[in-house]
Amino acid sequence: MNNDRRPETIAAADGIGQDVAFGALAPPLYLTSSYRFTGFENPGPYDYSRSCNPTRDQLARTLAKLEHGAGAIVVSSGMAAIDLVLSLLEPGDRVVAPHDCYGGTFRLLKLRAEKRQFEVTFVDQGNEAALDSALAQRPKLLLIETPSNPLMRVVDISILAAKAKAVGTKVAADNTFLSPALQQPILLGADFVIHSTTKYLNGHSDVIGGAVVAADEADAAALLKWAGITGVTGSPFDAYQTLRGLRSLFPRIERQQRSAGLIASFLEAHPCIEAVHYPGLASHPGRAIAVKQQRGFGAMLSFEIAGGRDGVKHFAESVRIFTLAESLGGVESLVAHPATMTHADMGSDARRAAGIQDNLLRLSIGLESEQDLIEDLTQALDRASFS
Numbered sequence: 001m002n003n004d005r006r007p008e009t010i011a012a013a014d015g016i017g018q019d020v021a022f023g024a025l026a027p028p029l030y031l032t033s034s035y036r037f038t039g040f041e042n043p044g045p046y047d048y049s050r051s052c053n054p055t056r057d058q059l060a061r062t063l064a065k066l067e068h069g070a071g072a073i074v075v076s077s078g079m080a081a082i083d084l085v086l087s088l089l090e091p092g093d094r095v096v097a098p099h100d101c102y103g104g105t106f107r108l109l110k111l112r113a114e115k116r117q118f119e120v121t122f123v124d125q126g127n128e129a130a131l132d133s134a135l136a137q138r139p140k141l142l143l144i145e146t147p148s149n150p151l152m153r154v155v156d157i158s159i160l161a162a163k164a165k166a167v168g169t170k171v172a173a174d175n176t177f178l179s180p181a182l183q184q185p186i187l188l189g190a191d192f193v194i195h196s197t198t199k200y201l202n203g204h205s206d207v208i209g210g211a212v213v214a215a216d217e218a219d220a221a222a223l224l225k226w227a228g229i230t231g232v233t234g235s236p237f238d239a240y241q242t243l244r245g246l247r248s249l250f251p252r253i254e255r256q257q258r259s260a261g262l263i264a265s266f267l268e269a270h271p272c273i274e275a276v277h278y279p280g281l282a283s284h285p286g287r288a289i290a291v292k293q294q295r296g297f298g299a300m301l302s303f304e305i306a307g308g309r310d311g312v313k314h315f316a317e318s319v320r321i322f323t324l325a326e327s328l329g330g331v332e333s334l335v336a337h338p339a340t341m342t343h344a345d346m347g348s349d350a351r352r353a354a355g356i357q358d359n360l361l362r363l364s365i366g367l368e369s370e371q372d373l374i375e376d377l378t379q380a381l382d383r384a385s386f387s
């Protein structure tokens with residue numbers, strides 16, 4: 001593992017200029033299903049792209065280095081990455097997940113548990129007593145998501161990982177919201193890191209993809225083998241695009257989080273806003289943990305707007321630079337309404353239990369001028385409050 005290089009260097013230049021055939025600077029895109037055997041009973045290093053492909057493998061190597069893992073498996077979506085980790089569970093095994101996790105994760109866990117593929121316990125991981133009693137059931141897997149989507153709650157990965165280890169539970173951390181540029185869960189004790197590469201890693205809103213990074217080499221090999229068996233591996237073209245996007249991860253997210261901090265402060269001072277959830281604000285309950293385990297506060301935030309559903313509707317229909325859309329982590333700023341979009345399938349009871357209110361809006365801050373973004377929010381809030 002070439003971890004003597006600093007992470008910015010790995011993101012920008014890992015795999016550059018290593019093409020054996022022509023010395024291509026950019027790692028080539030290998031669009032092929034199969035590879036010629038060098039002789040009878042004698043395959044070359046590659047045989048079939050469902051299980052291995054040089055372009056996908058390059059992205060996997062780069063991601064493993066950035067997350068300090070022993071290996072990575074590049075798959076077709078973030079959900080496929082979570083499902084790949086869940087393939088470690090057998091009937092009767094238990095997974096403990098945050099009660100306010102990403103809506104798609106919640107839905108997948110609930111539906112697989114209903115099929116009796118494993119048991120699931122949803123818990124408020126910030127509540128120590130609730131977490132301890134869930135871990136007392138000796139689950140096979142603890143799934144962590146910090147900061148959480150959409151409420152930006154922060155939990156202490158190293159404390160949770162130590163508690164899980166003590167009862168023989170493996171730990172998987174969904175690091176989608178921060179990317180390895182801002183948080184490296186394996187260094188804090190996680191066994192697996194999960195990514196929706198759709199978000200910050202690709203960063204240009206033109207790929208759906210995912211990855212699992214494993215701390216342990218045997219775990220990485222086992223998951224890679226299973227991904228090849230089920231065919232959940234990502235396409236070579238998507239891997240090429242994602243590696244291209246990843247080159248600028250650090251400058252993108254650093255600029256985006258600077259704007260997010262300014263926007264969070266602006267919103268907190270605005271009379272039409274009832275609450276702002278951003279770990280960088282002094283008012284945020286998870287700020288101290290974020291300072292300890294993150295390299296920055298990230299570029300995602302959420303807020304509760306005055307005027308209930310009507311306030312939400314008028315705001316969402318008034319923004320001009322922000323686009324009303326799902327997803328996050330791209331170069332363009334987005335606004336989403338979790339209750340009717342990302343977290344609609346969760347159901348209103350589970351949303352209420354998780355604290356996701358109907359007047360909550362989530363922002364993904366892009367690379368536009370922060371003045372333009374603040375002016376856009378100002379005019380949209382003016383319209384929302386006069387309705």
Ligand SMILES: *Cc1c(COP(=O)(O)O)cnc(C)c1O
Nearest residue numbers: 077078079102149176196198209
């Ligand atoms: C988007 C997202 C996922 C799912 O990823 P897809 O690429 O959309 O399948 C999982 N976890 C988090 C935190 C996400 O934001």
